[in-house]
Amino acid sequence: MSDITIYPARKIITMNPARPEASHVAVRDGRILGAGTLEELEGWGAYDLDARFADKVLMPGMVEGHAHTMEGTLWGKVYVGYFDRMDPDGTVWPGLTSIDAVLARLTEAEAALRDPEAPLSAWQFDPIYMDNQRVNRAQLDAVSAKRPIGVLHASVHIMNVNTRALELAGLMRQGIEHPGIPLGEDGYPTGELKGPEVMGQVGAHVGYAQALTDCDEPGLRAFAKLCVRQGVTTVTDLAAGLSPEAVEMMLRVTGEVGFPARVVPLRYFMGLSPADLVAEVVRLRDMSTDRLRMGRIKVVADGSIQGFSARMRWPGYYNGAPNGMWYIAPEQMEEIYERALEAGVQIHTHTNGDQATELALEKMEAALARHPRRDHRFTLQHCQLADAAQFRKIAALGMCVNLFANHHFYWGDAHYNLTVGPERAERMNACRTALASGVPMAIHSDAPITPLAPLFTAWCAVNRLTASGRVQGEAERISVDEALYAVTLGAAYTLHLDGEVGSIETGKRADFAVLEEDPTTVDAMALKDVPVWGTVQGGRVFAAGDL
Numbered sequence: 001m002s003d004i005t006i007y008p009a010r011k012i013i014t015m016n017p018a019r020p021e022a023s024h025v026a027v028r029d030g031r032i033l034g035a036g037t038l039e040e041l042e043g044w045g046a047y048d049l050d051a052r053f054a055d056k057v058l059m060p061g062m063v064e065g066h067a068h069t070m071e072g073t074l075w076g077k078v079y080v081g082y083f084d085r086m087d088p089d090g091t092v093w094p095g096l097t098s099i100d101a102v103l104a105r106l107t108e109a110e111a112a113l114r115d116p117e118a119p120l121s122a123w124q125f126d127p128i129y130m131d132n133q134r135v136n137r138a139q140l141d142a143v144s145a146k147r148p149i150g151v152l153h154a155s156v157h158i159m160n161v162n163t164r165a166l167e168l169a170g171l172m173r174q175g176i177e178h179p180g181i182p183l184g185e186d187g188y189p190t191g192e193l194k195g196p197e198v199m200g201q202v203g204a205h206v207g208y209a210q211a212l213t214d215c216d217e218p219g220l221r222a223f224a225k226l227c228v229r230q231g232v233t234t235v236t237d238l239a240a241g242l243s244p245e246a247v248e249m250m251l252r253v254t255g256e257v258g259f260p261a262r263v264v265p266l267r268y269f270m271g272l273s274p275a276d277l278v279a280e281v282v283r284l285r286d287m288s289t290d291r292l293r294m295g296r297i298k299v300v301a302d303g304s305i306q307g308f309s310a311r312m313r314w315p316g317y318y319n320g321a322p323n324g325m326w327y328i329a330p331e332q333m334e335e336i337y338e339r340a341l342e343a344g345v346q347i348h349t350h351t352n353g354d355q356a357t358e359l360a361l362e363k364m365e366a367a368l369a370r371h372p373r374r375d376h377r378f379t380l381q382h383c384q385l386a387d388a389a390q391f392r393k394i395a396a397l398g399m400c401v402n403l404f405a406n407h408h409f410y411w412g413d414a415h416y417n418l419t420v421g422p423e424r425a426e427r428m429n430a431c432r433t434a435l436a437s438g439v440p441m442a443i444h445s446d447a448p449i450t451p452l453a454p455l456f457t458a459w460c461a462v463n464r465l466t467a468s469g470r471v472q473g474e475a476e477r478i479s480v481d482e483a484l485y486a487v488t489l490g491a492a493y494t495l496h497l498d499g500e501v502g503s504i505e506t507g508k509r510a511d512f513a514v515l516e517e518d519p520t521t522v523d524a525m526a527l528k529d530v531p532v533w534g535t536v537q538g539g540r541v542f543a544a545g546d547l
């Protein structure tokens, strides 16, 4: 046995412009010795030839620049989404397209629960596809009046609960005055809960005890399986709490010899002052390993567009809804930017509405004036409604964007008809404008909000189809090559990891997505259907079929 393995493949897409394609790749110690012909690679010395990928197509392992490992934990609960979706074990759960179908699945799952006290928890409910009909507690009481029930919406910002859950949380009473707790005609809560504060009060009673942003240990393992199934070798966890217990668990699990992904958790800005948070993140950065890369911060500026909680500039929402919510005080944003620039810590900022993007740009400009720093790569996450002028400003400030290409498919019709209207809907997630403005760009799923699957995300950016089948914003489409770059090197760049991953060339980590077909030659409409065989991560082979 040699310490060098050479893999022949039907084709190797390298993303290395000097040598875009190769027939063989040589791996030693988990890193790439080189990509080229067998004859060229033989120059490295004795090797073993491993022909298992001889009829496969290799591309760089995909980098998901915005996801949440909590999706793994959610799969331990009942899936009630509108679209078909594959779980970590490869089972595809059919989408539920009516309230009745959702209630029927809940009833079925309830009957399967042995423990009479156990809560029934479900996720990914999205009534926007069902004429925005709401579910009330009486409907959930019909599923069970005895056990607490919690149904989390796809946005993760709303939850429906039954009477028992409200009782356990002490909320089953009249006279409550809270914007997050709507009341019925009888003066009691309807069972719909809005916002993290209210959901947190009831969450512990309905199986959502943990902060809704963090995964548990089985969840992290499950999430890693999804990564293998979708060709992902580096994945972010974009709003992690990173408590000492969570860090211990993540270091231990990612350190296991069979753990197949590199996880990049960003510490959510909450609970600590800007100065303390930066110090904490620097401390975490020093504890990082190859497969757990800490040391970055996530800031959230506003809410979601389809939930009407995103901050919009004039003239606001198309349907006249009032402007959304700030999730951060403007002064705090400037201070955290300054402290982070000073310490060389990177920040990714969630902005959905264009007013939120504008605030981030203003604060970044002010912070950079006081603490100039080259190559900071501060990244705007989602940045869905930025216009051309904002993209030019983003470029001028040295920032990156990670656009929410999947959103266009799932909620594009709602944006066109309801939230922002036709004109702004067409320029949402403006990939072409970003590239034309010279802004380094990634595209993402925000899993669990939409499914983790970078080839699907690439398909969304290339085709810009909405769920109803309309092409929306033809001028913002990008090419297949540009989209594949965005889900590999593009995303790696936003994490300062482009020198290590994102392409197949000498010196980089041996991270590959192993595909059954060539994504660059299939019809662009079939890009999302290219089957993924599995991955190679750090030189270790993971077959989706063996999970």
Ligand SMILES: [Zn+2]
Pocket: 066, 067, 068, 238, 446
């Ligand atoms: Zn997110």
